[in-house]
Amino acid sequence: xxxxxxxxxxxxxxxxxxxxxxxxxxxxxxxxxxxxxxxxxxxxxxxxxxxxxxxxxxxxxxxxxxxxxxxxxxxxxxxxxxxxxxxxxxxxxxxxxxxxxxxxxxxxxxx
Amino acid sequence: xxxxxxxxxxxxxxxxxxxxxxxxxxxxxxxxxxxxxxxxxxxxxxxxxxxxxxxxxxxxxxxxxxxxxxxxxxxxxxxxxxxxxxxxxxxxxxxxxxxxxxxxxxxxxxxxxxxxxxxxx
Numbered sequence: 001x002x003x004x005x006x007x008x009x010x011x012x013x014x015x016x017x018x019x020x021x022x023x024x025x026x027x028x029x030x031x032x033x034x035x036x037x038x039x040x041x042x043x044x045x046x047x048x049x050x051x052x053x054x055x056x057x058x059x060x061x062x063x064x065x066x067x068x069x070x071x072x073x074x075x076x077x078x079x080x081x082x083x084x085x086x087x088x089x090x091x092x093x094x095x096x097x098x099x100x101x102x103x104x105x106x107x108x109x110x111x
Numbered sequence: 112x113x114x115x116x117x118x119x120x121x122x123x124x125x126x127x128x129x130x131x132x133x134x135x136x137x138x139x140x141x142x143x144x145x146x147x148x149x150x151x152x153x154x155x156x157x158x159x160x161x162x163x164x165x166x167x168x169x170x171x172x173x174x175x176x177x178x179x180x181x182x183x184x185x186x187x188x189x190x191x192x193x194x195x196x197x198x199x200x201x202x203x204x205x206x207x208x209x210x211x212x213x214x215x216x217x218x219x220x221x222x223x224x225x226x227x228x229x230x231x232x
Contacts, residue, residue, distance in 0.1 A: 100158035
């Protein structure tokens with residue numbers, strides 16, 4: 001069982017905004033700032049879309065944004081497009097012991 | 112442009128061994144930490160192992176500790192994962208990844224390529 005909890009699914013219509021949450025059971029997200037988000041289309045390599053809670057790697061659309069409040073990190077996608085339909089995973093580096101922990105993943109459906 | 116060739120996957124029986132390789136190009140190999148990440152059928156992503164850019168630090172997920180060994184060879188820009196005592200639950204697509212930033216800031220994974228499939232059956 002993941003220490004990071006994500007909703008199983010979210011959905012939105014093209015042009016809308018959606019937010020995916022990632023909540024730590026034991027304040028791991030709240031204590032560390034090393035949170036990242038990954039987009040995973042079937043049969044492709046997962047792609048990092050946010051790191052350092054809110055930074056975007058080069059080439060990632062500014063429609064993707066990240067934030068953190070308390071023990072919950074969030075990924076917001078604005079101006080939804082059909083190609084955004086994918087699985088999204090949060091990940092936290094939690095230091096010695098578990099090191100890197102992924103959330104269970106959220107399936108985004110663009111209606 | 113980063114290129115990767117992952118290989119070594121296959122079908123094995125429980126208890127057997129496999130060695131995965133990930134040959135990379137397009138970035139300065141010695142500047143980046145490297146990871147293995149996997150996804151079991153119908154499951155989410157799971158971090159497996161990490162090796163620092165200079166090879167001095169290695170970390171493992173609890174589910175593979177003591178059975179898997181990560182290593183790197185800078186002479187051929189290749190990452191390896193030696194997998195021993197394989198279990199049914201090790202069945203997954205295995206991806207190699209480099210850290211996003213480089214150097215000592217190795218907290219994020221940039222997954223490279225399509226991965227290689229390991230089936231334990």
